[in-house]
Amino acid sequence: MRRFSVSKAEAFRQWRENEDAELEPLLATLRGEMQPTEPMLAGTALHKALETACEGERDTLSADGYEFVITADINLALPKCREIFATKDYGPIVISSRVDVLDGKCVEDHKTTSRFDPERFLAGFQWRFYLDIFEADLFRWNVFEMRELKPKVYEVFNFHRLEQYRYPALAMDCRDLATDLAEFVREYLPEYAEAA
Amino acid sequence: MSLKITKADDPIRVERLNVCLYGSPGAGKTSLAFTADTPLLLDFDMGSHRAANRKDTVRVGAWGDVVNIGEQDLADYKTVVVDTAGRALDLLTADIIRRNPKLGRGGALTLQGYGALKAEFTAWLKLLNGFGKDVILIAHMDEQRNGDDIIERLDVQGGSKGEIYKAADAMGRLAIRNGARTLNFNPTDAAFGKNPGRLDALEVPTPEKDPAFLADVIQSIKDRLNELTETQREAQAAMEKWRVTIADLQCAEDFNGLIGKVKDEPKAVQVLFAHAATERGLIFDKKATVYADPEPEQAAA
Numbered sequence: 001m002r003r004f005s006v007s008k009a010e011a012f013r014q015w016r017e018n019e020d021a022e023l024e025p026l027l028a029t030l031r032g033e034m035q036p037t038e039p040m041l042a043g044t045a046l047h048k049a050l051e052t053a054c055e056g057e058r059d060t061l062s063a064d065g066y067e068f069v070i071t072a073d074i075n076l077a078l079p080k081c082r083e084i085f086a087t088k089d090y091g092p093i094v095i096s097s098r099v100d101v102l103d104g105k106c107v108e109d110h111k112t113t114s115r116f117d118p119e120r121f122l123a124g125f126q127w128r129f130y131l132d133i134f135e136a137d138l139f140r141w142n143v144f145e146m147r148e149l150k151p152k153v154y155e156v157f158n159f160h161r162l163e164q165y166r167y168p169a170l171a172m173d174c175r176d177l178a179t180d181l182a183e184f185v186r187e188y189l190p191e192y193a194e195a196a
Numbered sequence: 197m198s199l200k201i202t203k204a205d206d207p208i209r210v211e212r213l214n215v216c217l218y219g220s221p222g223a224g225k226t227s228l229a230f231t232a233d234t235p236l237l238l239d240f241d242m243g244s245h246r247a248a249n250r251k252d253t254v255r256v257g258a259w260g261d262v263v264n265i266g267e268q269d270l271a272d273y274k275t276v277v278v279d280t281a282g283r284a285l286d287l288l289t290a291d292i293i294r295r296n297p298k299l300g301r302g303g304a305l306t307l308q309g310y311g312a313l314k315a316e317f318t319a320w321l322k323l324l325n326g327f328g329k330d331v332i333l334i335a336h337m338d339e340q341r342n343g344d345d346i347i348e349r350l351d352v353q354g355g356s357k358g359e360i361y362k363a364a365d366a367m368g369r370l371a372i373r374n375g376a377r378t379l380n381f382n383p384t385d386a387a388f389g390k391n392p393g394r395l396d397a398l399e400v401p402t403p404e405k406d407p408a409f410l411a412d413v414i415q416s417i418k419d420r421l422n423e424l425t426e427t428q429r430e431a432q433a434a435m436e437k438w439r440v441t442i443a444d445l446q447c448a449e450d451f452n453g454l455i456g457k458v459k460d461e462p463k464a465v466q467v468l469f470a471h472a473a474t475e476r477g478l479i480f481d482k483k484a485t486v487y488a489d490p491e492p493e494q495a496a497a
Binding site: 017019053054055056057058059061070071072073074075076077078079080081084085086102103104105106116117118119122123134135136137138156157158160161162163164165166167168169 | 197198199200201202203205207307311314342343349355357358361362365381382383385388389390391392394396424427428429430431432434435439462463464467468470471474
């Protein structure tokens with residue numbers, strides 16, 4: 001079976017939870033055919049800016065032709081180990097992940113959004129998989145709320161820090177979702193069920 | 197306003213907690229909160245009279261009643277119970293709009309108004325924590341239907357709900373199942389929770405049977421968090437040591453010489469080691485459990 005990213009596993013979970021969700025967009029996502037939207041590209045650019053950011057204070061960040069004007073008051077402690085990749089073999093499927101920050105038993109993820117919705121983050125499986133794959137105890141979201149001022153220029157107007165912890169059944173929950181995803185792939189994407 | 201990037205935080209010992217308890221009306225949230233360690237209940241909902249085991253209570257009609265609460269006012273208490281956090285945020289919202297009408301529109305906060313709400317609520321919780329108090333945030337539960345499933349979540353108005361999710365170190369829901377009250381901190385597909393104490397679902401005894409039930413639960417969460425703090429400190433130290441070592445490794449031989457040692461290190465170190473090997477283009481032979489240098493044409497590519 002080919003390797004699937006945490007975000008694809010989460011896309012599968014969201015599709016399964018939503019009675020009205022259509023199949024084809026999910027299949028396109030799992031095949032890696034979905035084109036990134038403008039907000040996604042802006043988010044990727046902010047990640048890139050933070051990946052290489054050094055200690056210090058600044059009013060703007062820039063990367064990939066995007067500029068981010070910071071009007072929120074943000075204190076961010078960033079360890080040196082950033083953008084770390086890892087995988088876990090769940091038996092029928094391998095799940096891959098790339099965390100923005102790895103700091104001992106804590107993993108952090110930077111998120112960009114136009115509106116902070118903690119329930120969406122907490123309900124998801126991304127944090128569960130990250131804690132499981134990296135054998136970490138604490139997951140921290142650094143959420144940057146931002147809006148477009150003009151093309152490729154965004155204002156970061158608010159910042160939120162949200163945390164979640166490992167719980168006893170976490171590994172089992174991840175294994176169950178990974179197993180369900182593997183069964184789904186065998187049925188709907190048989191060409192992806194073969195080893196890469 | 198700016199972004200200030202600093203070095204990694206040192207893990208700190210947990211002396212006090214913010215705990216969110218939520219559940220349906222009548223589940224016994226206030227009664228449960230009164231089993232915390234020497235509690236003072238701030239009764240924003242005006243419903244404390246229903247609790248059988250009622251202890252010291254202040255009825256709060258306006259945010260101004262609590263905003264200037266001082267260390268001396270709380271000297272005799274170890275826990276402050278905010279009942280309910282949703283109603284407290286409603287009163288804070290009204291107070292913000294009263295002080296600056298431009299921050300409200302039709303009784304709701306503007307974007308700037310939410311900024312003020314976030315800042316003031318967070319500062320108030322920090323003030324209570326700064327006095328060394330644990331804070332229990334009580335919230336009603338809202339049941340939302342999703343197909344055949346029922347999703348349990350906090351029943352708090354609008355964007356202010358996010359402040360409770362952020363502020364809570366632990367979050368448990370109180371429910372009555374088959375006549376027994378249970379407190380469950382575990383998140384599930386259908387409910388939110390934060391379980392840093394890694395507790396199984398707990399059967400809640402009557403206050404008469406165990407008047408210190410929640411005090412013991414909170415202490416066990418603190419003990420567990422402080423164990424995690426030590427584990428975190430060790431993992432951070434191991435990562436920093438290995439980060440320097442790994443930076444000097446170049447070829448498969450260098451990496452293979454350290455594979456045995458890395459196996460005994462925390463997962464973070466193993467991940468860092470594998471990540472560095474991949475970045476250098478090395479290929480891991482799963483059967484032989486050793487790295488191989490890339491073929492010359494692969495290396496050139």
